[in-house]
Amino acid sequence: MVTATIAAAEALDGLSVADIAKLDFSRVVGLTNEPNMPSGGGETVRRVLQLAHPRPGRPVLEVGSNTGYTSIEMASWLDAPVTGLDYNPVSNAFATHKAQRTGIDNVTFVLGDGQGMPFEDNTFDLVFCSNVTSFMADHAKAIDEYYRVLAPLGVLAAVPIYYRSAPPEPLRSAVEEAIAAPLKVTDKDYWVDMFSREGVSLVEDEPYEYVRQSGERIAEYVETVTRQPHLELQPAEKVAALRERLAHFYELFDENLSYCGYSIMLFRPGHPNPEPVLHATRPARTTSL
Template structure:
């Protein structure tokens, strides 16, 4: 699959100063959500009823991974917005190359979503809300564009133990934004709204990567056909930058976990359950 877009390549010296998001845009790294396609399959499985006629929006679609996965796994019209022009153009080109006519991308801001009220059946926000300064305004926008009983799917990363201050400072410099020191409970409160229902919540921890695994991933990113026009010198500089970021994030993720959180906008009835219950371990059967 050949994907070409008109991209102004930086110099080698400029690459050495790029933050992570800028580097991702340069080499078209998938920058997938935590858990990758498995997370998206879980979201679709736990949100039955989505199909033709339904619309999904991803805020912070980056280079298109989640939108393209959702579009290829459902009959929904899937839209993605991102603030980076280059990422949007690459995503459009990839959707065309894959023949996914139900995948759509445009430049947009999560705090000012340019769609009408109640336009989407689902809104997906991976960890992008962490990087939005006015998070409450962004989440208000998420709910505004959701239809009645629509689903907000969020996959936030949170700290479950305190990392060293020096590591946090280096990560913030790498991503070019302040990093919230939030817990899972903080994120659950942020995404909740009066009348909404958190109907699915599942927590995961990250596997620690070896240097060889990081090297292999960097090579896979740079070996994409869309990077064939890069000089070897530029590829080498981009590879060193990626390796630095992935090694740094590997250290940071050892202090974090992530959760898949699914909220329903409104409930048919908000009446409390009287006889609550708990699952009995070892009795589930899945076929």
């Protein structure tokens, strides 16, 4: 963990307690090594792999890998090379160390921007982007990049967060400030339209709702995140400031998510059977005679 610890320590050394109190969520994630998993956590990652069926040995990409949770989870289940792309070098250092520490040797973390990725066309069988597109200035440009690097008959998997009902404007504005990116009030149809392209089929769409968390649960999670070894070397006042900042974000996001839902969406260019279904179905309910 030497490289990751040095990277985080150097970043924290240049910050005062007052500076930490102004950091956006992404910066705090990088400094604390917060897991930053997709909505639904590991269950969502495993569900994507189950639905997408990536072929053995074929490359997989996660856009916005952050501290590595999803890329490492995917690599642990796949006999294939996995690449995580993120623009934050501190997060990449943590992700690389975590993979090494856990013995996952088929994952690599690359520094880069999802709106202009350093990869050749038609490279990856599966491109996973969770909700990272929401944080990018140009959604369409980013999604064009995802499709550019996606191999023929590959799968683009997204887990976008969207609003099921409109939030109060002060709440939306506060979340926008927290993530340091424009936050549009988008619904599910917006993301389906954004990811849709001529010749692309939406082959899976599983919607989910969020469950509110108690203040005690949030406090426990903050304590877990800030109890990591690399933070033990930091002054207590800086760790306390990070803890306070994380608690602020989690409470704010929990309130915002009460207006939201998310979906696991899989898009496939060139799908050979794009015909619509006339007689729609749904899972059968259990009944007894």
